[in-house]
Amino acid sequence: xxxxxxxxAQAEFESLEGMSARxxxxxxxxxxxxxxxxxxxxxxxxxAVELAITCWVxxxxxxxxxxxxxxxxxxxxSAPRGVILPGRxxxxxIERVD
Numbered sequence: 627x628x629x630x631x632x633x634x635a636q637a638e639f640e641s642l643e644g645m646s647a648r649x650x651x652x653x654x655x656x657x658x659x660x661x662x663x664x665x666x667x668x669x670x671x672x673x674a675v676e677l678a679i680t681c682w683v684x685x686x687x688x689x690x691x692x693x694x695x696x697x698x699x700x701x702x703x704s705a706p707r708g709v710i711l712p713g714r715x716x717x718x719x720i721e722r723v724d
Contacts, residue, residue, distance in 0.1 A: 628671040630656055680709060690714040 629635040635649050657669035661678060669677055680692050693708040710718060 628652060628654060630671055680711070684711045684713060690717065 627635075627638060629638065632649070639647055639649055654671055655674040655678075656671050657665075657674040657677065661674070661681065662669045664681060665677055676692075676694070683689050683692050689711075691708055691710040691714065693706070695706050696704050698705050
């Protein structure tokens with residue numbers, strides 16, 4: 627987990643009863659207010675880069691979405707995933723397959 631402040635990290639740490647954890651400083655990226663406003667919710671630090679990339683793809687390419695080929699590892703909450711850009715949805719159709 628990543629947090630913007632040490633106090634947020636400390637609060638989460640204290641809620642982890644019976645789990646092994648430690649707090650350490652981490653340099654990373656935080657979303658700007660403009661990114662959070664565009665996305666429609668407060669963007670957590672762990673998603674800042676991925677959502678900024680998604681916005682760049684939408685603004686600067688003809689691509690219809692973004693795919694992250696992450697390793698399938700349920701134990702660390704990791705899985706391949708993707709997003710279809712909202713502005714490109716009209717080009718998609720839904721087909722029921724039985």
